[in-house]
Amino acid sequence: MANLSLKHIYKVYPNGTKAVNDFNMQIEDKEFIVFVGPSGCGKSTTLRMIAGLEEISAGELKIGDVVVNGLEPKDRDIAMVFQNYALYPHMTIYDNIAFGLQMRKVPKDEIDRRVREAAEILGITDYLKKKPKEMSGGQRQRVALGRAIVREPKVMLLDEPLSNLDAKLRTQMRSEIVKLHKKLQTTFIYVTHDQVEAMTMGTRIVVMKDGFIKQIDTPKNLYKYPANKFVAGFIGTPQMNFFEGTILKDGDRVCINFANSQARLTVPYSALTKVIPHYLDGEHKVTIGFRAEDISLDPVKVEQSQAVVKVKVSHTEELGTETLVYGDINLDGDDFTDTGTRVIIKSGGFKEYESGEVVEAAFDIGAIHLFDSETEESILPRVPEYNYLNCTVSGNKLRTLGTEFDIPPAISCDDGEYELLLPVTALANGETKAKVIGCEKVSGSNLLSLDINGVMVFTISDLAQSNGEANIGIDFKQITLRRGGENVVQPLPLVNSLDATFIMEKVAEMDEMGKRKKKALYSFVIEGEKCVCPDEVCAKMFAAFSGRKVFNTSYTCEFSPYDFTVGESGITATIVGELDYSSERFLKCSLNGKEVYVRTDKPLTGEVKLIPDLNTVSVIEKDRQIRIV
Ligand code: ADP
Numbered sequence: 001m002a003n004l005s006l007k008h009i010y011k012v013y014p015n016g017t018k019a020v021n022d023f024n025m026q027i028e029d030k031e032f033i034v035f036v037g038p039s040g041c042g043k044s045t046t047l048r049m050i051a052g053l054e055e056i057s058a059g060e061l062k063i064g065d066v067v068v069n070g071l072e073p074k075d076r077d078i079a080m081v082f083q084n085y086a087l088y089p090h091m092t093i094y095d096n097i098a099f100g101l102q103m104r105k106v107p108k109d110e111i112d113r114r115v116r117e118a119a120e121i122l123g124i125t126d127y128l129k130k131k132p133k134e135m136s137g138g139q140r141q142r143v144a145l146g147r148a149i150v151r152e153p154k155v156m157l158l159d160e161p162l163s164n165l166d167a168k169l170r171t172q173m174r175s176e177i178v179k180l181h182k183k184l185q186t187t188f189i190y191v192t193h194d195q196v197e198a199m200t201m202g203t204r205i206v207v208m209k210d211g212f213i214k215q216i217d218t219p220k221n222l223y224k225y226p227a228n229k230f231v232a233g234f235i236g237t238p239q240m241n242f243f244e245g246t247i248l249k250d251g252d253r254v255c256i257n258f259a260n261s262q263a264r265l266t267v268p269y270s271a272l273t274k275v276i277p278h279y280l281d282g283e284h285k286v287t288i289g290f291r292a293e294d295i296s297l298d299p300v301k302v303e304q305s306q307a308v309v310k311v312k313v314s315h316t317e318e319l320g321t322e323t324l325v326y327g328d329i330n331l332d333g334d335d336f337t338d339t340g341t342r343v344i345i346k347s348g349g350f351k352e353y354e355s356g357e358v359v360e361a362a363f364d365i366g367a368i369h370l371f372d373s374e375t376e377e378s379i380l381p382r383v384p385e386y387n388y389l390n391c392t393v394s395g396n397k398l399r400t401l402g403t404e405f406d407i408p409p410a411i412s413c414d415d416g417e418y419e420l421l422l423p424v425t426a427l428a429n430g431e432t433k434a435k436v437i438g439c440e441k442v443s444g445s446n447l448l449s450l451d452i453n454g455v456m457v458f459t460i461s462d463l464a465q466s467n468g469e470a471n472i473g474i475d476f477k478q479i480t481l482r483r484g485g486e487n488v489v490q491p492l493p494l495v496n497s498l499d500a501t502f503i504m505e506k507v508a509e510m511d512e513m514g515k516r517k518k519k520a521l522y523s524f525v526i527e528g529e530k531c532v533c534p535d536e537v538c539a540k541m542f543a544a545f546s547g548r549k550v551f552n553t554s555y556t557c558e559f560s561p562y563d564f565t566v567g568e569s570g571i572t573a574t575i576v577g578e579l580d581y582s583s584e585r586f587l588k589c590s591l592n593g594k595e596v597y598v599r600t601d602k603p604l605t606g607e608v609k610l611i612p613d614l615n616t617v618s619v620i621e622k623d624r625q626i627r628i629v
Contacts, residue, residue: 002064002077002154002187003029004050008627009059011045011211019045021211022627023059032181032188034202036195037234041208043191044159050189051080051157058544058621058628063155069543079153083160085144087132093119094128097146114150121183122146122176138169145177149184156181158190162197174200195235199223207231217443221382229376232289232369238324238344240289244373247275248282256288256368261330261341263309267365273456275370276379277388286379289369292346296362297325305362311343313353323347331358383442384424387457391420391481398474402453403432408476410579410586413488421480423491427459430473477581492561492579492586496596498571498612500526500557500619502533502541502550524619526557526612527592529571534614537629544621544628555628558618561586561597570609578603 009023020042027033035043048054050061052073061068068076087096094115095102101111119125122142132140141161148156158177162170178201181188192198198205199219207214207222207230215227226232232240244259254272256265272280279286302308311327323346330341345361353359370380391400394415396407424447437456438449448459450470459472481489502524509519522533522541533541541550573589573596587598589608598610619629 003027004155004187004189005060005062006046006050007060007062008629009046009049009061010057010624010626011042011049011054012057012624012626018624018626019211020049023213025206025213025216027187027189029187030185032178032190032201032203034198034205035189035191035208036193036198036202036205037208037214039193040210042211043193043206043208046208047080047157047159047189047191050155051078052076053080056543057624058540058626060540060543067539077154078157079148079151079155080157080159081144081148081161083163085140085161085164087140087143089132092129092131093124093135093143093146096132096143097128097150100147101150111150114152115146118146118149121149121180136169137165138173141165141173142176145180149180153186155187155189156184158188160192161190163192163194170197177201196237199235207234225378225382226369227378227381229287229289229371232371236291238292238346240291240369241295241343242340243288243290243329243343244340245286245288246282246284247272247280247286247370249277249280254280255282257282258288258309258329258341260339263329263341265307265309265363265365267307271365272368272380274380274382274384274458276381276384276386279370279372279379285373287371287373287376289371290343290363291367292324292344294364294367295343295345296364297345297347297351297359298362301362302360307363307365308360309363311345311359311361313355313357313359315355316351316353321348323351325351325353325359327359327361382440383447383460384458387420387422387424389420389422389455389457391418392416393418393481401432401455401457405430405432405474406582408580408582410492410581411476411479411481411489413481416483418488419482421482422457422474423478424458424460426475426478427457427461427472428475430471432472434470434472436468436470477579477584477586492581493595493597494560496559496561496594496598498526498557498559498591498594498596500524500555502553502555503530504551524555524557524614524617527571531571531612531614537614537617537619540629541619544626554622556620556622557612558620559612559616561599563613563616564598564610565613566598566600566604566608567611568609570611572607573598573610574607575605 004027006023006025009020011020012018023046035046037043045054049056056069063076097115098111119128122145124142127135162173165173174197190201202219204218205222206216209230215231222231222235246257248255249269252269253266254269309329310331311329312331313325313327315326317324325345325347327343328341329343330339333339333341372379389400391398393413397404398407400420434450434452436448437451440447445460450457450459477492480487480491505521506518507521508516511517522538523530524533573591575587576590577588579586579588585600587600589596589598617629620627
C-alpha cells in the first residue's frame with residue numbers, strides 16, 4: 001500500500017525521442033489508475049519508469065515517502081504484470097507462482113501460505129499441480145497475476161495484461177482485475193490503449209498523447225468535461241460528433257451556426273455563461289461537440305426543444321437496445337465526402353428510417369462541448385480561467401460589478417473604459433457584498449458563482465460564509481485591463497527566469513580528527529553570481545545526467561517574486577520601478593537586460609543585491625527543454 005508522487009517526470013531516449021514530457025501526478029494509496037492513449041503516446045514508458053525498468057531522464061518519483069529514482073526494480077516494492085505472461089513451461093503452476101519468492105529465499109512455509117492464498121483469490125487452486133500448457137489464456141494470465149500478488153507489493157503495475165485474450169475473456173478478466181484490486185487494497189497502475197477498459201476499470205484515468213498528459217480525471221468527468229477535443233474524441237463510443245461553426249452572442253441569446261449547413265441553434269446565453277467571451281463574436285472558428293446520446297429523435301423531445309436541427313438520414317445500425325442513426329446536417333450533402341457535417345444519433349429501441357429521409361433532431365444544449373478549432377482546447381471549461389467584465393477607470397477608482405474599487409498605485413492607466421480580465425482566483429477578501437448563487441465541487445476546491453449587484457462572476461475560493469454571502473475585493477496584481485485588443489495593464493509576472501550554469505569546486509575542510517581534507521561544493525552560477533546549491537537540489541541535478549555533462553549545460557533557474565531576499569551580497573540588479581499593490585509591494589529590477597520582480601517590505605532605490613532561495617528553485621535544462629528540479 002502506497003501513494004506515489006510523480007513530479008516533472010521526463011523521458012528522453014538516447015536517440016532524442018522525448019517519450020514523456022513533464023508528467024505530474026499524485027496517486028493516492030489504493031487508487032486504480034489507468035494510463036490510456038494511442039500507441040506510442042508514452043504510457044508504457046511512464047509505467048516502466050515507475051517500475052525501474054527504464055531510467056528517469058528528469059524529475060522526481062516517490063513511492064510512499066521514498067525517492068526511488070536511483071533504486072533498482074527489486075528494491076521498489078512493486079510487482080509488474082505484462083501482456084506477455086511468460087510462464088516457465090516446465091514448471092508447475094505452483095512453482096511458477098512461487099519462483100520469485102524462492103529466489104528471494106523466503107521461508108518455505110511462508111511461500112506455501114502466500115501461493116495458496118493467491119491461488120484462492122484467483123480461483124486457480126485446482127490447477128496448482130498442472131503445467132502452463134494445460135491451461136487456457138485467461139488462466140495463464142491469472143497465474144501471471146498470482147506471481148505478482150505473492151510478492152505483496154505496495155504497487156501493482158499492469159502493462160496491457162489483457163490484450164492477448166479474446167474479446168469475451170477480456171471482458172471477464174477486466175471485472176476480475178477490478179475485484180482483485182478491491183480485495184488486495186493496493187495501488188494499481190494499469191496501461192491500456194482501450195478506452196472502454198480504461199473507463200470501466202480506473203478510479204482515475206490519465207489520457208496521454210504524444211508524450212503529454214491531455215487530462216487526468218475520473219471516468220465520469222472525462223466523459224462529461226473533456227478539456228480538449230482529443231479527450232472528447234478518444235473517450236466514448238460512438239465518437240463524439242464534431243461540427244465546425246461559429247457562435248454569436250446577441251443580447252441574452254446566443255446563435256450557434258454550423259458551417260456547410262443551414263443548421264443553426266439559438267439558445268439563451270444563461271446556458272453558455274462559461275464560454276470564453278471572445279469566441280462569441282461570430283467570427284472565431286469553433287468546433288461544436290455533441291455526443292450521440294445528447295441528440296434525440298424522440299418526437300416528444302423534439303416538440304419541447306428549443307434547439308432543433310434537420311438531419312438527412314443516410315443509414316442506421318440496429319444494436320438491439322438502441323439504434324445508431326447516421327445522417328448529415330447538410331441536407332444537400334452527398335453522403336460520401338466527409339464534410340464535417342456528419343452526425344451519429346443514438347435512438348432508443350428499434351426504429352426504422354428511410355435512407356434520404358429528413359428528420360428533426362433535438363440537441364441537448366446543456367451537453368454541448370465547444371473547442372477552439374485551432375488549439376482544440378475547450379472554450380467552455382469546467383473551471384473558467386477568467387471573469388470577463390467591463391470596467392471604467394476614473395482617477396484612482398475602478399468601476400465594475402456595480403460598485404467601485406480603489407486602484408492601488410501599481411496600476412497605471414488612463415481614465416476610460418476597459419475590458420477587465422479577472423481571474424477566478426483574484427477575488428480576495430474585501431468590502432463588496434456578494435451572494436453565492438451556485439457551488440460546484442471541482443477536484444477538491446469550490447467553484448462558486450456569485451451574484452454581485454446583478455452581475456454573475458465565478459470564483460475559486462473559500463470566501464463564502466455559511467449564510468450564502470461573501471465579502472469580496474479584487475487582487476489587483478492578478479488583473480489584466482484591455483482596450484482595443486491591447487493589454488494596457490498586465491498581471492504581475494509570477495516567474496522570474498534567470499540564466500545559470502552548475503559548477504563544482506574543491507574546498508578544504510577539517511574532519512573530526514582535525515585533518516584537512518577536500519570536499520566538493522556544488523553551486524549554481526546565476527547571472528554571474530555563485531549561489532551554493534542545497535543537497536536535495538544537487539541530487540536532482542545529478543539524477544538527470546550521467547557523467548560530467550551536468551557541468552557543461554546551460555540552465556534557466558526560475559524564482560517567484562517571493563523567493564528573493566535583499567542582502568549585502570548577491571546577484572546585482574538595478575531597481576527601475578516599484579509596484580505598490582497597497583497590501584504588498586514589489587521591486588521591478590533590471591538584470592542583464594531582463595526584468596525581475598521581487599517582493600519587498602520597504603521602498604528601495606538604486607542597486608540591490610538579490611539572494612535567491614534555492615530551496616524553492618525550478619531548474620530547466622535549456623537544450624532538452626526539460627524541467628529537472
Ligand atoms: P505506448 O506505451 O504509449 O505505446 P511507449 O511508451 O512504448 O508508448 O513509447 C513512447 C515513444 O517512445 C514512442 O514514440 C516510441 O517509439 C518511443 N520509444 C520507446 N522505447 C524506445 C527506445 N528504447 N528508444 C527510443 N525510442 C523509444
